[in-house]
Amino acid sequence: MTEPGKAAPAAPGRAMPLADPRFRSIFFQTVLIVTVLAAGYVAVINADANLRAQRIATGLGFLDHPAGFGINQTLIAYSEADSYGRVFVVGLLNTLLVSVIGIVLATIVGFVVGIARLSSNWLIARAAGAYVEVMRNLPLLFQILFWYLAVLGTLPSPRQSLSIADSIFISNRGIIVPSFAFGDGAEIVLAALMLGIGATAALGMLSRHRRRATGRPLTLWWAAVLLLVGLPLAVLAATDFPIGIERPVLRGFNFVGGVRMLPEFAALLIALVTYTGAFIAEIVRAGILSVHRSQTEAAYALGLTRGLALRLIVVPQALRLIVPPLTSQYLNLTKNSSLAVAIGYPDLFAVFAGTTLNQTGQAIEIIAITMAIYLLLSLTTSALMNWYNARMRLAER
Amino acid sequence: MSEHGSSPVIRTTRNAVAVELSGVHKWFGEFHALDGVDLKVMRGERVVVCGPSGSGKSTMIRCINGLEMHQRGKVVVDGVELTDNLKRIDEVRREVGMVFQSLNLFPHLTVLENCTLAPIWVRHMPRREAEALAMQYLARVYIPEQAAKYPGQLSGGQQQRVAIARALCMNPKIMLFDEPTSALDPEMVKEVLDTMVELAMDGMTMIVVSHEMGFARQVANRVVFMDFGQIVESAEPEEFFSHPKHERTKLFLSQILH
Ligand SMILES: Nc1ncnc2c1ncn2[C@@H]1O[C@H](COP(=O)(O)OP(=O)(O)OP(=O)(O)O)[C@@H](O)[C@H]1O
Ligand SMILES: [Mg+2]
Secondary structure, eight states, X not given: OOOXXXXXXXXXXXXXXXXXXXXXXXXXXXXXHHHHHHHHHHHHHHHHHHHHHHTOOOSSGGGGSBOOOOOSXXXXXXXXXXXXXXXXXXXXXXXHHHHHHHHHHHHHHHHHHHHHHTOSOHHHHHHHHHHHHHHHHSOHHHHHHIIIIIIGGGSOOGGGOEEETTTEEEETXXXXXXXXXXXXXXXXXXXXXXXXXXXXXXXXXXXXXXXHHHSSOOOOHHHHHIIIIIHHHHHHHHTTOOEEEEOOEEETTEEESSEEEOHHHHHHHHHHHHHHHHHHHHHHHHHHHHSOHHHHHHHHHTTOOHHHHIIIXXXXXXXXXXXXXXXXXXXXXHHXXXXXXXXXXXXHIIIIIIIIHHHXXXXXXXXXXHHHHHHHHHHHXXXXXXXHXXXXXXXXX | OOSTTTSOHHHXXXXXXXXXXXXXXXXXXTEEEEEEEEEEEETTOEEEEEOSTXXXXXXXXXXXXXXXXXXXXXXXXXXXXXXXXXXXXXXXXXXXXXXXXXXXXXXXXXXXXXXXXXHHHTSOOOHHHHHHHHHHHHHHTTOGGGTTSOGGGSOHHHHHHHHHHHHHTTOOSEEEEESTTTTSOHHHHHHHHHHHHHXXXXXXXXXXXXXXXXXXXXXXXXXXXXXXXXXXXXXXXXXXXXXXXXXXXXXXXXXXXX
């Protein structure tokens, strides 16, 4: 404090300057700005001196230099000869991959467990409660290592891998499933599939329209099956099977063909989903409990079934409370995915803020870029969720 | 708005009994909330239920539409016996409207949407038709101009009238009221009671938990007094108020009539 003499309790009537809200706000804002500027100045001076001493060039030129190291999971073509810039993109895509899939799965796990915890079935409610307590009370890093070392690490080698119908192989090298092999004319089949999906969506909209107009939706499941499965299959047969299925085959010590899910990816994903899912479950439970029981009873009294009451009355009201803390969990999951570095999953943090930084020593640039990217991901998620929440609020008042 | 009068004789006799409770028992844990309740309500009959707090009035009325399940005895509503068969319960609830003590319109839906929800989702009524029906009932409770508002923007009395309209939109054969005016400010009680009187005039079968003795005198065919989970006395209003038979009824009446 700047005025130690006035720290004694002020007599009523004799107002301390700090008790005046306007003065207080300006005072603290000034202190904050001065502190930040001073810290920034010291940091720049320091960094400049250090870099000079170590003869490190500043700037983003390093992004064009060849990286010279391999990455075990790449969503785009990548080789050791590619640049650090490409490493950055590969890492970013890997972060996005595990985060997006993680968010979707954690949301599903969270809603299922959260609703299960409210079940009147004693066993289901207790099991869900135990799940939440265990998952959210063990450190995430521990859980990632558990899945990686204790579960996936103890699986047999590729030669002894567990196989399902000779197509799916599970070993300590990961999970390998058959992939598609595309030949000439594959585009036509894919187009037919897209057409089927589009037509089904259109039918869905038509059905909603019909329900509004006549009270009854169209019965659609057979049309959907026909469009989604029948049409692509028919086109597939007509074009002489340009899309085939490629089964993984054991060649030497490893498999060729098929799509491989790295054990690092699997361990990270499982841990992120089960851990975050537990927190989301609590949020969902609290949201649903916040809707008063009399709301459900009023819905029942009107003849609504349990499912309709949940869907039309309870969940819409609960969502208002669920969405803001849910956003925090999505952000947490994305940021927590950087724990990938512990098991060597090549996410942005591991390959860029880890390996690339070590090799180039461009600490300031790399940390700044990495920070900016995580910030961007977080702000984008927040913006999307805020938009969703605002739209829902608008629909209510 | 009822199946009164014009329906064929056979149907009327078969369905002459709207609600029948026989030897109904209900426990909450150790607590004996309903202790052998017998009650028969005929079509078109209006029954007012009164009794001290905790005597089981709400529990009894909630057993009629399956919001509570009785553990012994028999509850038959419009010819359907209530068991733990969920289909049966839903079937009964479609034909039985209920208005609660607490104001429990759906706050995230407009007044109109509150009224059209069940007709659309339960009766599969076209939206247009459901909206026309809702407007008709909102007009009957004298608040058609509030249709686009949200419940939070209405007074308690208006909310309770919407709740009545919402129940009527399902075209119920029986209406249950659980102290519909006791959460309201005194100046709003009348508007709700007036609506209920009009409903009674139309011949609706009504079971009303209420301590509004003026209302009971005006519309009830029968007043039922409950205490300790039992029906102690049941009589026509005139008889009930002027010559109560049981001591407990006398005591209760002296308390509420001052
Ligand atoms: N869900 C419940 N669990 C446990 N006890 C309950 C439950 N519901 C009601 N009771 C008890 O059953 C008794 C009867 O309750 P009920 O609500 O039927 O009384 P009431 O006659 O409607 O009283 P009031 O005039 O206060 O509304 C009360 O003693 C109450 O505490
Ligand atoms: Mg009650």
